[in-house]
Amino acid sequence: MSLTLGVIADDYTGASDLANTLTKESVRTLQTIGVPDAALALPDADAVVVSLKSRSVPAEEAVKMSLAACAWLKARGASHILFKVCSTFDSTDAGNIGPVTDALRLATGAAIVPVTPAFPETGRTVFMGHLFVGTVPLNESPLKDHPLNPMTDADLRRVLARQSTGRVGLVPLKDVAAGVDAIRARLEALALDGRTAAIVDAVFDADLVAIGAAAAGLPLSTGASGLGLGLARALVAGGRVLSQAGDGGAITQGIAGLAAAVAGSCSAATLEQIAVAERVMPVLRLSAERLVTHPDEEVADALAWAKGRLAAGPVLIAASDNPEQVAQVQARFGRTAAGLAVEHGTAAISQGLVAAGVRRLVIAGGETSGASVDRLGLPAFLVGPEIAPGVPLLRTAGQAGEPMVLALKSGNFGGPDFFARAFALMGAGVA
Template sequence: MILGCIADDFTGATDLANTLTRRGMHTVQTIGMPKGAAPDADAVVVALKSRTIPAAEAVAQSLAACRWLRANGAKQIFFKYCSTFDSTDDGNIGPVADALLDELGADFTIACPAFPENGRTIYLGHLFVGGDLLSDSSMKNHPLTPMRDANLVRVLGRQTPHRVGLVPYKAVKQGAPAIAEAYSALKAQGIRHAIVDAVEDKDLENIGAASSALPLITGGSGVAIGLPQNYRTARLIPKREGASALHGVGGPGIVLSGSCSAATLGQVERFAAKHAARAIDPLALAREPEKTVAALLAWAGETLTSGPALIYASAPPDKVAAVQAQFGREKAGEMIEHAIAALAKGLAEKGVRRFVIAGGETSGAVVSALNVEALEIGPQIAPGVPACLSYGSARYALALKSGNFGGPDFFAEALEALS
């Protein structure tokens, strides 16, 4: 192992594994803390569900992952979070980054969630989603981590007691040497965290080159674009092509969606117009959870004999707010996650092996229910979303999609890619 990665949710982990695999690194993703010996891979991505848990728990889990990765040879650590910097003023990005720096005996790191291929760019420290500031995007209404400040220097500054600086685009566009000089200047000022501007992939390649000596890198999957070339230059990995095709598993395919992002809502609408679809009724679920899940399983069992199907809890912000007001935010989320996990387990018992999952929390619930311990990374389906195949005796073809990723027809495209 060369690169050890810690991701704060499951879809973010596959996003990062996808980037590294496409750039020629043999990458394995583990679901939660690895069990047993380390996989034979250039990079291992440990997928945690730590994005929205209490900061102290996120720190403890991330440190455990870091220690395991280093004990198994990792020469550099990467902390992966969402390209929309999903967090609250209490964390968890700042607390985890600080704890990892302390663990590694380091005094400086970068924070760069830019992902231009999916419309996430940073200019003068401000994060844009497409042409909108983060604070003007649909993320301002996220049910768990509403992002209402686009200035990442300010956002991260509220999460850490240490100073946060900026590497502006003026330095980034001059290339790797200028970026490295900016790092040194910020360190000399006592700055521990640096937001780094990036508006295109070339910027990310240069940031990666400038960061070759950093013990810890933090960011979205985009900033990992430049890392494999560092390892090739150091003769740590050979030149390789991207991902190989995965073995097919066959059988019926199901889409399970818990994300309430604007992109996913559009995907649900598009898929439901052409295929069988059934919404999860939160009121019925609260009254009779087992009966509600059993009814959905019975419906799916009949429907999947004639084609793919969709079961979804995705809903517009006003409906989500109404459910949260009635049951509480955490209970409402847990209720849906438990239901989708039970559905996945029940469907697997019926022989379903192809799953398309929308939403980070939902993906975590599903792979845990299926007892998936690690994933083989295959070809990209959409930017940030690869086809995956689980290791183990029961092999599942999976597409784990972050809420905002993928085009309008992603669900159908993913099921086709997993066939």
Template sequence: MKNLLLGCIADDFTGATDLANNLVRAGMRCIQTIGVPDDGASLQADAIVVALKSRTLPAAEAVSQSIAALNWLQAQDAQQIYFKYCSTFDSTPKGNIGPVTDALLDALHGPDQGFTIACPAFPANQRTVFKGHLFVGDVLLSDSGMRHHPLTPMVDANLVRVMQAQTRRKVGLVTQDVVAAGPQAIRERFAALRREDVCVAVVDAVCNQDLMTIGEALAGMSLVTAGSGIAIGLPQNWPQLRARGPESRADALPPARGWQAVISGSCSIATNAQVLHFKQSGRPSMAVDPLTIAAGEDVVSKVLDWAEPLLPNGPVLIYATTEPTAVQAVQEHLGSERAGALVEEALSRIASGLIARGVRQLLVAGGETSGAVVQTLRVKLMTIGPQIDPGVPWTAVDTPLCSGEPVHIALKSGNFGSSDFFTKAFSQLSAL
């Protein structure tokens, strides 16, 4: 395709739908691909989000996949590139945000050249940046539940310091008072930082208006790196989008049919609350235990046999979600990588079995779980629909398991969504 306005690279699958959701809400027709497509001839959209599963890969692999995505998006004549990471800046001292940013800038501008921003702020989901420090709600990132993340524990809220540890480029800061002064003030600050040889600017944002202001200042910037929040301010830079009438909906999906199910692998605070709410509502649920899987028990068949007679009566929940202390105990017994892999494989096989039994409306909670599920279902493209909660839309996908019948899927980042998310999402979908 040609005339692609925005080409996006996301480092996990739920993050990709989070980004696509914000673009659709701002009026962009958006398609999400699972991995780098073989070609782009049949894809017609204002924005394409290439979803990778690179957040926790070794840095060299994450860079390789990201550059492949960049090359494909450039072949589609993308006017601007967007590297999307988590709103909690999930990474380690070795990456992968810094190494991927370096590689993308190198490819676009040459070694150690170019300029971009870093801004994970998403105020609608309680992620704000002030004086370069990332807050989750009212607490610093380092004091939030992210300090216990099993793969990317975040123990430093100072994004300038975190980013500088990951990149060979110099990192600077654009403070909120500059942002509040408007797009021209931001551009002038960018110019001043560049004169100081800064190539990556952490940008403060504490409200949606800040995101709109920053977005206007980014017009024409070849590479933007951010969480999904910045996406709400970018579409205003293309006049052809503003010219569309209100009848031109960017979030239309086909009608939803079939049974309903929830697969939850995230152990975040938000997802724990959602699992509890679902169970307290009296709906059927079944836990998946990594230790039982490791012992060789056929957990997948057991879950599917339990779920099959219940599906006609409403949504069922299958979950590996648990409290941090329980997660730590399992990791100490099995090792964090093996424990995660066992759960992801089991949940993805369960999802496949549910689809085979007639489920056509599926919620998946957790980035790693979502990646495993859509890969097992062999999903290639996702059409982005309406938002359920900030950062989480319904999508429509095709899978070879359904012979052309569309499946509606919502991929939820572990930290997103209200406590009643699992129950209200299906009500919203039926009302479309």
């Protein structure tokens, strides 16, 4: 396998989001779970997205995992590495975006790293270095209540500088609007000034195309799926990748079996989606407290509930809750213990559902998706058609047993009817 673009994603749903973007741009894309085993047979691809579960682990561990992925991608010919992060830049002052970017910069020999989480299609824009979610600054959005990485500062220069060893500059919108040469010139000037990273403004998709063209000639960039869109278009336009439309129907071909969804995200979007799903399918709401105090019993009860209903159609099991209830559980048991209990519980439920015959599985939430995919031992995915912006259908590849079709949804993505839409595209419609 000889690659052009290598991607290191800091969570599984973000990896699917980026793989979806590349596939829409007709780039042959494969998503792997972790650094692939040498014995794993992989189909040819122009881009490989290595999915890590490194967003919320200790920074030292995230750096180690990311460097291993970088070495694997470079050994297979990747000329550009994209460190894919969330479009809401989820990262505490201890990391992990800064430490990983610093380490990858040294590993790739980059003088400066362009950084932008902008993705206008999903409402994420950057202006004067400040990240906006829709019409509000990041620190005024629901992300301020994120259970693991609460975002309380919209100025990405400050956020990145607090966790980086180098100095952070800015490529303002006026330079981005002036085009590729102006972006390159600004990055070169910042590098000469001793800056090792630069937040790049982007408000429109056209901005991402210009940024991608400028970044494609560098060894490393950091950003969300919007930057992946720009890179893909630059690589296709430059003839470094041959544009090839994929066969979306092949993703679900030959897959039948039961259908279910598991949700662990507490985002406002997912909470609304669960409420809408209750109108058309059975929904079980888990007790976060019992997942901490009596996890085996809560998981067993949830699986028993599901097994009595799966034959009639899709079901949804949700550990999601509103910020006030989450805060109460965290105050009682600690943020880390409460978060791990939800991850482990939802992963065990996903495993139990597959054991019960589920072959069409929707998972909502980055941490929930990562824990579930790890528990299921799925090594790689072929990327299919889009369910919602940033969320593709995925077909398992390389694993023993029957193939499955999945959707791994970041908490904030998708419209109110996301679950029903996902099941319909999987061929498991609801009433």
